[in-house]
Amino acid sequence: MQTKFLLGENQIPTHWYNVIPDLPEPLSPVIHPATGKPASPDDLVRIFPPQLIEQEVSTQRWIQIPEPVREIYRLWRPAPLFRAHRLEKALGTPAHIYYKYEGVSPAGSHKPNTAVPQAYYNKLAGTKRLATETGAGQWGSSIALAAQMFGLACTVYMVKVSYGQKPYRRSMMQLWGAEVIPSPSDRTAAGRGILAADPESPGSLGVAISEAVEDAVTHEDTRYALGSVLNHVCLHQTVIGLEAKEQLKLAGEYPDVVIGCHGGGSNFAGIGFPFLADKAAGKDVRILAIEPSSCPTLTKGAYTFDYGDTAKMAPIMRMYTLGHDFMPPGIHAGGLRYHGASPLVSQLVHAGLVEARAVGQLACFEAAVQFARAEGIIPAPESSHAIRGAVEEALRAKEEGRERVILFNLSGHGHVDMTSYDQFLSGKLDDFEYPEEKVRASLAHLPKVEL
């Protein structure tokens, strides 16, 4: 019984797949947060390097991966694809369950897939320093690693409460040479404003984004980097699904359903979009996004224009949103606590090409423990949402007596998330209700947009 499907180093994809030409309708424009009118590429040039701005709007289906990026991808790519024989047996399902494992990267998640090209294009554009924000630290550690590889300095504004509570990821960033600043900080006007009002502020992702963007636009040599949501980020992550397709060919299978967890959308896009290309070409494949029921952007949000951040500094985009001032409950899958969603994923959900389902925190941890005991690998809490989705599909296949082929993305390992497992195993974790009232209140504050 083959368990692992490996590709050779020379089978790392040569091109990323860009879903834009396969969308059912053109993307809505990005709106400038200050004017409420469509933003031009020029508006972004102080924030992102030109190649990333080009990729953001490109209508080319295939975009070449630069050789220096593939060189670094080689440290962990191609990532393995596993057949979950032991999980299938534990579930007693006739389904064939495959998982793509992105936890083999040095940072332990899929995030370096985009951090590396972002650092590369910045290097090309003469950027000397990257500024970014991070919550739990998955993105911050990945961009720190990538910046180090290309000799760029890196400043990470880390939400203050996480800075204290997640020292492991902070140390990783520092080990990879980044400067990590607890946010709010006195480095920026945004941070100083918050501190003046509340010197004990625990910070938030919204504030940290504001600080990082301000740092970038106020320093000539510095640009900003974002780890999810945007089109170019989704693009870079498609190496996941492109490899998985080749690996499933080795297994002689094609998936009936492709599953990813969904927060900002980048790992979901990574596993899903290359199969969406087949779907656009007429293939019968379901593509399923799993989100937390406490932050159910795709399943309960509005499909409309909203700010990308709480502080209204980031561009306004058309997407599923729970409202930019919605603050999700403190679930342990920190990477899935985002009020919005990738505009690309949002449009595909809206068009019915991608399905979305919300699952509870306890159900996810239960699936994660079952997975870890069967397959060995300890999943990140974010990835456990995809596992839960796969388990539900596998149990349905069992009920129906069908030999369904299921593929999901195991986006990262949970070695630095063990306190969450600790709380789950000792019965201290709760589920959160969908905070309907808060969402309704938040959706009352949508921006005015002039197209």
Place this chain on the structure above:
Amino acid sequence: MQTKFLLGENQIPTHWYNVIPDLPEPLSPVIHPATGKPASPDDLVRIFPPQLIEQEVSTQRWIQIPEPVREIYRLWRPAPLFRAHRLEKALGTPAHIYYKYEGVSPAGSHKPNTAVPQAYYNKLAGTKRLATETGAGQWGSSIALAAQMFGLACTVYMVKVSYGQKPYRRSMMQLWGAEVIPSPSDRTAAGRGILAADPESPGSLGVAISEAVEDAVTHEDTRYALGSVLNHVCLHQTVIGLEAKEQLKLAGEYPDVVIGCHGGGSNFAGIGFPFLADKAAGKDVRILAIEPSSCPTLTKGAYTFDYGDTAKMAPIMRMYTLGHDFMPPGIHAGGLRYHGASPLVSQLVHAGLVEARAVGQLACFEAAVQFARAEGIIPAPESSHAIRGAVEEALRAKEEGRERVILFNLSGHGHVDMTSYDQFLSGKLDDFEYPEEKVRASLAHLPKVEL
């Protein structure tokens, strides 16, 4: 430039390599700690399953790996071999540096290579529960994983001070279904004795071993498992070096020097012994063990008979030792703080077939940071000793202008060891002097042995 050398799943070794027939002289007998006379296999039968006792003394050069063990090895084996192009460049060395990476196992280290066969042979022998001890938790988490895979219960006596300070590995063990008991505990007479004398005792590895062995011998359905030192443990780890040899063939190279860090000896044996087989057959290859200068067993210890544990419950073996009551300083490479050494490695060092070198803690962390910034992967503090050894060899090659081929074993990742990096990066780590007086005092208490 090829970076990664991968083998297919069907290239996992079919046999372990047993170094015993290639030793320069027969191994000295194992001595019963109570009698001071050679122990018989029967003395061990309540502690270990018969197949492991057989392997402990086998003179067969190749021992078949059971198919159910290979099935589980497939979850992470063959482990990748990397060429450290970026580290070479950072060092400006003409040397070719290769590293075998064992951090890809679900537990993040090489320990599952022996945990899995140990659990398997116990399952075959009808054992229902495994008892073991752990310090920092690398071994405990690996045996918890393996026991879970074969449906065995598992009780881990974890040194109490680590139980409090290393909650991540404790949680891993619990996630994989093990019961984790802070030691000293009231479960055993040994533990109760310590607690009666000092209710606040922080515990020690010696006490935890005593508790685990007592638990095994006082319960019919329970056996004991050990993660290093013993011959069968070294045997199981040879999959590391056997794979590395095949991978170096893909690279068209053969090493001038093979390097592993050395604590109890198992990961060192794993990378080194398969090359020692070539050396025994006349090949010119150096095999180099790197140990901490604060616990310099191979470089400063006596080659003599000593107890395997502080509490004098474990068998007496002929090995390099600093004395069984030597307590090494609290360095961050917890897995290398052992007063003794594998009898196999000891004999090979004594015969001059294996070289040993001691290095300081700060030099190791410095090498680890350089490695992480060049190659991305964050090494476990134990593995950083091998990196330091490789860096020294590479710099010597540079001085000599020689294109030396260096292979080392990167035995695990450091994602749950970030507090150590934190202390290093903030300048809070110290080197420890070699505690000569303490070793002299400890070596005055060697056991009396009648051969």
